[in-house]
Amino acid sequence: MPLRCCPVEAGIELQGLKKTYHSPSGPVEAVRGVDVAVHPGETVALLGPNGAGKTTTVDMLLGLQEPDAGSVSVFGGPPDQAVKAGRIGAMLQVGGVLRDLTVRELVSMMAALFPAPLSVDRTLAMAQLDGLAERRTEKLSGGETQRVRFAVALVSDPDLLVLDEPTVGMDVESRRAFWTTIREADAYADRAVLMARGVVVADGPTTEIKALVGTRKIRATLPDVPLESLEKLPGVTRAERRGEAVVLASSDSDASLRKLLEEFPEARDIEVRGAGLEEAFLQLTGDVEEVAA
Amino acid sequence: MSGAREYARYELLRTFRNRRLFIFSFGFPLLLYYAIAGPNRNVHNLGHTGIAATVYFMVGLAAFGAMNAVLGSGARIAAERAVGWNRQLRLTPLSTRNYFRVKVLTAYAMAVMTIALLYIAGVTLGVHLKSGNWVSMTGLMLVGLLPFAALGILLGHLLTTDSVGPAIGGTTAVFALLGGTWFPITSGVMKKIAEALPSYWLVQASRVGLGGHGWGTTGWIVVAAWTVGATALARRAYWRDTGRV
Numbered sequence: 001m002p003l004r005c006c007p008v009e010a011g012i013e014l015q016g017l018k019k020t021y022h023s024p025s026g027p028v029e030a031v032r033g034v035d036v037a038v039h040p041g042e043t044v045a046l047l048g049p050n051g052a053g054k055t056t057t058v059d060m061l062l063g064l065q066e067p068d069a070g071s072v073s074v075f076g077g078p079p080d081q082a083v084k085a086g087r088i089g090a091m092l093q094v095g096g097v098l099r100d101l102t103v104r105e106l107v108s109m110m111a112a113l114f115p116a117p118l119s120v121d122r123t124l125a126m127a128q129l130d131g132l133a134e135r136r137t138e139k140l141s142g143g144e145t146q147r148v149r150f151a152v153a154l155v156s157d158p159d160l161l162v163l164d165e166p167t168v169g170m171d172v173e174s175r176r177a178f179w180t181t182i183r184e185a186d187a188y189a190d191r192a193v194l195m196a197r198g199v200v201v202a203d204g205p206t207t208e209i210k211a212l213v214g215t216r217k218i219r220a221t222l223p224d225v226p227l228e229s230l231e232k233l234p235g236v237t238r239a240e241r242r243g244e245a246v247v248l249a250s251s252d253s254d255a256s257l258r259k260l261l262e263e264f265p266e267a268r269d270i271e272v273r274g275a276g277l278e279e280a281f282l283q284l285t286g287d288v289e290e291v292a293a
Numbered sequence: 294m295s296g297a298r299e300y301a302r303y304e305l306l307r308t309f310r311n312r313r314l315f316i317f318s319f320g321f322p323l324l325l326y327y328a329i330a331g332p333n334r335n336v337h338n339l340g341h342t343g344i345a346a347t348v349y350f351m352v353g354l355a356a357f358g359a360m361n362a363v364l365g366s367g368a369r370i371a372a373e374r375a376v377g378w379n380r381q382l383r384l385t386p387l388s389t390r391n392y393f394r395v396k397v398l399t400a401y402a403m404a405v406m407t408i409a410l411l412y413i414a415g416v417t418l419g420v421h422l423k424s425g426n427w428v429s430m431t432g433l434m435l436v437g438l439l440p441f442a443a444l445g446i447l448l449g450h451l452l453t454t455d456s457v458g459p460a461i462g463g464t465t466a467v468f469a470l471l472g473g474t475w476f477p478i479t480s481g482v483m484k485k486i487a488e489a490l491p492s493y494w495l496v497q498a499s500r501v502g503l504g505g506h507g508w509g510t511t512g513w514i515v516v517a518a519w520t521v522g523a524t525a526l527a528r529r530a531y532w533r534d535t536g537r538v
Contacts, residue, residue, distance in 0.1 A: 083384055090381075092377055095378070096375075098378055099307070109303040112300060113385040115386065149381075
């Protein structure tokens, strides 16, 4: 089992990937030709609406599904080889954990299956599970279960870490804490690949994600104004009410603000602040959850 | 390999922590044994087999309980799949061979405990066997369970948690009936059918318990054929089972 089999440059290469499912209502082209290359050290966010083909693409990347056409190369070889060498860690979309074990036992069991795992204590700390180590897995909340699954993905100390909708089922605070952990692990996405209807529609630096979801937050005290009329302001991607105040996410805060003051001169206590990538992620994963629920 | 050993250790721990599984796996065969063999404890030549009812049903129900226990691994596998755990395991270096070994080992742990409990129950109803016969009978039963262990894994990877219960219940019932768990099958078409089933030979282990002959060539061939066939199908089911349930 050669652990260092591959040239350092080899990362992930997906070429011309296609996958069609056969459903009772006819064939569904889940993935219709995806080309993506990821270099070592890169962190890539694969984004897109439900049904865009993200999970199918990830399944093929991990060797869980065979593509109908195209090829997958992970660290210079087929995905199976990387899996056998223990180089891949993954938190797959929706799932639970084995019951009748404590969190520590489950993570230890998974650690034992890999050639060079992290220490279980360190993994539990990274996944913020210190306080839950002796808890039985069937007694965990949805968000806690997600953290255990995260620990399972991390414990092998993988060269490739795949997180598929890791914050589904978490409340807002857990979600924020989760992405903070990721950032501390220095694994924050610096590139985003956007998929829709089975193909890649955009591939670029994450700054572009911010533009997609609204880079600035405008907060103003503005009672008695319906959110719908605020959502129509130029650049506004989302409007929320918090008591007397409203919070607007905007991809063009200058334009939004000018129009806001023109239409609603009674707006006061106005604050504008930049939304970080974290905010963008929160918003995107939040949308996904809303669609799924 | 040490990884697989740790995996086996935690799988056993999980199994032993599942109290409901314990109550039903052990409770039913025990209850049935006392209900059937208890009133017939003075029948010394059951259905002209030359075997006492207490011994016949002890072995029959040990076989039934053990068969249930090893097939039950299918239900546990289906439950693991329902939470996507098979996919998670697939992303570890654990080999198919070691996965199967661990699943069979856990299934056998339950089976051995069921058999032991039935033996104890038998002794309470006055069953007396030579120590060598206990050992050879048990050995033969453990071999006879192999096809069922493979069938359990097969069902677990083919079915969902909704359907696996009835499927295992039905499989056990048919195998037990045609295998002669409930009454001896001594002649006719039924016997021909029974002889082609692994459950018949599992129950026939009782002959050894009484110092009689083992399975003979037919028995070994039937058990081997079912083991090979079921294992091949189980392997195939496991390999194909990488999608989301």
